[in-house]
Amino acid sequence: MADAHKAKPAARAIKPASKRVARVIKPATSLVSTASKRVARVIKPAKSLVSTSSKNENRVQLLKAYRRLVKLYGIPLRRRDGTALDELILTILSQNTNDRNSSEGFRRLKAAFPDWAAVEKAPWQEVAAALRVAGLANIKSRRIQSILRRLRETRGEHTLEFLRKMETAAARDYLLAIPGVGPKTAACVLLFSFGMPVFPVDTHIHRVTRRLGIIPEKMSAEEAHEALQKLVPPDLTYPLHILLIRHGRDTCHAQRPSCPQCVLLSLCPTGKRLTA
Numbered sequence: 343m344a345d346a347h348k349a350k351p352a353a354r355a356i357k358p359a360s361k362r363v364a365r366v367i368k369p370a371t372s373l374v375s376t377a378s379k380r381v382a383r384v385i386k387p388a389k390s391l392v393s394t395s396s397k398n399e400n401r402v403q404l405l406k407a408y409r410r411l412v413k414l415y416g417i418p419l420r421r422r423d424g425t426a427l428d429e430l431i432l433t434i435l436s437q438n439t440n441d442r443n444s445s446e447g448f449r450r451l452k453a454a455f456p457d458w459a460a461v462e463k464a465p466w467q468e469v470a471a472a473l474r475v476a477g478l479a480n481i482k483s484r485r486i487q488s489i490l491r492r493l494r495e496t497r498g499e500h501t502l503e504f505l506r507k508m509e510t511a512a513a514r515d516y517l518l519a520i521p522g523v524g525p526k527t528a529a530c531v532l533l534f535s536f537g538m539p540v541f542p543v544d545t546h547i548h549r550v551t552r553r554l555g556i557i558p559e560k561m562s563a564e565e566a567h568e569a570l571q572k573l574v575p576p577d578l579t580y581p582l583h584i585l586l587i588r589h590g591r592d593t594c595h596a597q598r599p600s601c602p603q604c605v606l607l608s609l610c611p612t613g614k615r616l617t618a
């Protein structure tokens with residue numbers, strides 16, 4: 343069984359997507375110039391949320407921000423921890439809680455059961471008890487068991503590795519058809535596990551891109567997935583995701599952003615307004 347982890351140390355846990363740390367390598371000037379000529383093409387949107395002319399401006403704005411963030415933080419290197427199913431379950435645990443609690447919930451879940459088959463067969467109350475620190479334990483435990491049951495019944499084993507061979511749009515559709523899996527969760531699995539160019543929008547990215555005027559102020563996080571997917575060059579999907587999260591955490595805080603110290607200030611309408 344691909345996702346069984348019997349032989350692995352029980353305490354091993356993978357980091358949530360937003361915790362992956364950037365390692366400084368080199369400036370990304372060449373990457374940007376190449377990538378800016380390309381158009382994100384993975385997901386076919388049902389409707390256009392941003393007009394074509396403003397889309398071009400927004401793409402330029404995003405790439406300018408990218409260059410400055412790379413200069414500040416360096417290019418994040420993609421790393422892989424755990425299996426795609428691990429990533430899916432960890433991302434489900436991360437819903438409506440912080441990274442520390444979701445990581446701990448995942449670690450305790452792995453420690454409490456020898457493999458995913460045991461998690462599926464256990465009474466849901468035992469699963470809920472194991473992951474309680476991640477919050478919404480009753481909902482998340484049954485959601486996880488339902489996913490495990492679905493995989494066993496439809497694929498014969500607890501694995502998502504078959505998604506690797508699928509077209510990106512088809513793999514995304516497969517994940518989105520699973521109850522409890524939304525655009526961010528699906529994107530995290532596809533990007534972090536398989537390197538597919540699907541852009542996850544978390545709370546930090548949603549906030550920073552709205553403040554920068556790259557997406558409309560009132561656009562929801564769900565709509566932002568569609569809009570940003572069209573703006574992000576495929577080969578910058580991972581680094582942009584990591585850099586925007588880092589900047590949201592370090593500087594563009596939800597409350598009292600540090601605009602005077604921000605390298606994006608001259609690009610940012612919100613920052614200009616707040617520091618005027």
Ligand code: SF4
Nearest residue numbers: 594599601604610613
């Ligand atoms: S200038 Fe202020 S609002 Fe704009 S990105 Fe920087 S910290 Fe955020």
